Structure formats: structure tokens, C-alpha cells
Amino acid sequence: MERSELDRHLLEFIDLLRQGGIPVNLTEVQDALTGLSIIGLEDKSRVQGVLQSTLVKSRNHLPWFQEAFRVFFASPEEKKSWQDEAQAQTESWEEGIAETYDELKFQGEDLNLTDEQRATYMALPEEEKERLKKFLERSEEGIRNGKPLDHSFQPLLERMFHGSLEYWRRMLGEENIPIAPPGQEGLLNEVERAMRQKEINYITQDLKDIP
Structure with missing residues (x-):
């Protein structure tokens, strides 16, 4: 060489x-x-x-x-497999984020949410997603002081969403929330995956050693 x-x-x-x-x-x-x-x-x-x-x-x-x-x-075949997997994960993440823009609107306007908050929403159980979407639908039809809710209600609605998503972020754990696109660097992804597996193995072994 x-x-x-x-x-x-x-x-x-x-x-x-x-x-x-x-x-x-x-x-x-x-x-x-x-x-x-x-x-x-x-x-x-x-x-x-x-x-x-x-x-x-x-x-x-x-x-x-x-x-x-x-x-x-590793062999070129293994590297290509990891790169392909990373590419697929990136595309899936981008599609998921795009779907949140379709689902999380108030009277036609996008909710002011960060990518991390949208990624948390992506990771929610389906029943929780449905609950939040129904809450948005009911809010659009709501009445305040005898008048239909308008866009002045949106900041309050967003704060409520932020609180709910923060709760779920803590419940799910950051390792279960893809807060950023995985990227196309398959080698780094594979190293990180292996390190996570090592940590799990260490914890499992420690638990087995407890009398």
C-alpha cells in the first residue's frame, strides 16, 4: 500500500x-x-x-x-451492509419527521416543535399518538369565552404538548428516541450498536451475579 x-x-x-x-x-x-x-x-x-x-x-x-x-x-460486504442499513434508517427517520408535520397542526398551522420533540412523538405508543391527535382535533373545535378558539390559543396548546412530550422522553429513555437522523456513516452506527450491546451484556451479567 x-x-x-x-x-x-x-x-x-x-x-x-x-x-x-x-x-x-x-x-x-x-x-x-x-x-x-x-x-x-x-x-x-x-x-x-x-x-x-x-x-x-x-x-x-x-x-x-x-x-x-x-x-x-471488516470485509467490504459487511461494510456495504452497514452502510445500506444506515441509509435505510436515515430515510425512515426523515419520513417519520415529515409525517409529524402532517399530523401535528392546529387550524392548518404547524405546531412549534423541535426535531427532538417530533422524534419523541415518533417513538410514542400508537394509542398515545392517537390521544394527542384527538386532543388537537377537539381543541380546533373548542370554545373560549363563547367564541371559537383561534390562533392566539396555539402557544398555550404548544406548551401543553411540550410538557407531554417531555414526560414521554423521560419515560421512554433517550436511547429509544432517534433524536437525530442516524446518518449514512454505517461504520459509526455499527460501533455504537456494538457498544450498546456490550453495556447490556455487562448489566445482565451484573444482575445474574447478585445473590
């Missing part, structure tokens, strides 16, 4: 490490590059040893490094 291509691969891998909170400075990059220039990329175990010894300074960073290495040096 030519030096320029090796540089590019290393920088892409380091970017994946940094997204997991692993700090890497220029000296460490140069040390890693020197090591890889000597051993090449053919022997995966040796490559992992060089990168771990030059780029990982804390045991706390080791789990992310291990998953990032597994994913980054």
Missing part, C-alpha cells in the same frame, strides 16, 4: 476513534503511521497491536477501540 493511501486509511480510522471520545495527537498519528509502514496491513493482529499501542492511552478507551477496529477492518 502506498504511503498516501496508508495515510488516508489511518486518518479515517482515527476519525472513528475520535468520534468515540478517544483523543489522538499528531505525535501518536506519526508513531502509528511509522509502525504501519514497517509491518503493512496484511496481518490484522499485528496491525491491531501497533494501533492499540500507539493510539490507546486509557483502558477505558479499549472497548471502543476494539469495536472500531473490528468494524473498520
Whole structure:
């Protein structure tokens, strides 16, 4: 592998490490590059040893490094599968957000909601979604002081919605709410998925160890 291509691969891998909170400075990059220039990329175990010894300074960073290495040096077929899945998740998220604009209106006007609040609405149980939509419908037909409600009522209505969605955000847990589009970077998505699974496994094992 030519030096320029090796540089590019290393920088892409380091970017994946940094997204997991692993700090890497220029000296460490140069040390890693020197090591890889000597051993090449053919022997995966040796490559992992060089990168771990030059780029990982804390045991706390080791789990992310291990998953990032597994994913980054996976087969092209696996990488394509992760990229395709990330693309599908992004499209699903965008479609879901668009649907909330169709469903959450007051007298034809969009409710003033953030993407995070709309994502919380997307994650609600269907019966809760229906309850909120019926509440909007009844509000449009409501009467105040003998007069039909107009758009001056919308800020109050939005505050009520904000409160309900905040309650559900806490109930559901942030890990169950896609507050941002997953993105098309399938490698990062796969590392994050694996890390979440590790956390679940640790918790499950801890619970089993309780007498």
C-alpha cells in the first residue's frame, strides 16, 4: 500500500476513534503511521497491536477501540451492509419527521416543535399518538369565552404538548428516541450498536451475579 493511501486509511480510522471520545495527537498519528509502514496491513493482529499501542492511552478507551477496529477492518460486504442499513434508517427517520408535520397542526398551522420533540412523538405508543391527535382535533373545535378558539390559543396548546412530550422522553429513555437522523456513516452506527450491546451484556451479567 502506498504511503498516501496508508495515510488516508489511518486518518479515517482515527476519525472513528475520535468520534468515540478517544483523543489522538499528531505525535501518536506519526508513531502509528511509522509502525504501519514497517509491518503493512496484511496481518490484522499485528496491525491491531501497533494501533492499540500507539493510539490507546486509557483502558477505558479499549472497548471502543476494539469495536472500531473490528468494524473498520471488516470485509467490504459487511461494510456495504452497514452502510445500506444506515441509509435505510436515515430515510425512515426523515419520513417519520415529515409525517409529524402532517399530523401535528392546529387550524392548518404547524405546531412549534423541535426535531427532538417530533422524534419523541415518533417513538410514542400508537394509542398515545392517537390521544394527542384527538386532543388537537377537539381543541380546533373548542370554545373560549363563547367564541371559537383561534390562533392566539396555539402557544398555550404548544406548551401543553411540550410538557407531554417531555414526560414521554423521560419515560421512554433517550436511547429509544432517534433524536437525530442516524446518518449514512454505517461504520459509526455499527460501533455504537456494538457498544450498546456490550453495556447490556455487562448489566445482565451484573444482575445474574447478585445473590
